[in-house]
Ligand code: SF4
């Protein structure tokens with residue numbers, strides 16, 4: 001609720017006015033049990049920072065976090081360790097997140113050791129069960145991360161996240177570094193695991209096409225703010241924010257629903273620096289619908305329809 005994260009930049013070491021970046025700016029959302037909420041936007045929009053705040057790998061500058069009704073914003077020590085069983089993370093680059101000097105067996109035993117959990121049947125059996133669950137072979141247990149392909153390494157990362165039977169997994173671009181042919185396999189695996197274990201996902205991606213088949217709801221971020229959030233069916237078929245429409249225009253998949261809306265926006269230019277974001281609506285420097293009001297007044301999220309909110313003064317499809 002109302003999460004913000006400000007980073008102070010190094011350049012200000014000897015000056016009173018260290019420049020800072022508001023990486024996450026008053027972001028609120030919820031995720032239901034068994035649900036996938038996708039968080040989408042270009043790099044630098046604050047989506048990974050949001051994920052790390054929720055995983056309690058970073059401290060928020062403002063706002064609060066709640067899990068199953070409990071305020072987890074300030075949990076520490078044993079309570080934080082306990083929370084790590086319920087909330088896990090899968091990272092973009094499975095190679096740098098896996099210790100190259102550990103075998104798969106050791107990597108997958110670590111969560112049990114860190115948490116002091118002895119699984120029924122012992123750790124070795126639990127590890128082999130996990131490996132089978134993510135599509136690895138028993139003989140892989142004594143191999144090292146470098147002996148695997150990118151897709152297999154991500155399976156190891158997923159198995160590690162799954163070890164303690166978490167309830168929420170934050171997937172930070174888990175397929176962005178993989179070949180397109182492998183991406184679908186990993187997304188399918190995550191979907192199977194969600195169905196079997198009732199998992200909730202926060203699925204972070206820079207591309208709406210990747211999350212199309214896994215999302216129940218979608219939130220689009222731009223320069224630290226959520227600009228649109230709603231059910232996947234609605235956001236894909238009737239995007240209301242010009243930025244979402246632009247992201248969808250660059251998706252190379254024919255979509256009869258979208259064609260019928262008659263909207264096509266081409267996104268120009270680079271995302272502006274978050275150190276000095278544009279006034280008013282942050283998107284006005286790239287928005288084909290921008291008017292004077294957009295430069296002075298930041299639009300708040302407001303209801304656009306059932307289960308659909310948009311932060312835009314002149315949303316699409318609202319005549
Ligand atoms: Fe574009 Fe204005 Fe809407 Fe921002 S508020 S997205 S600039 S139309």
Ligand code: MG
Nearest residue numbers: 043047048173
């Ligand atoms: Mg990122």
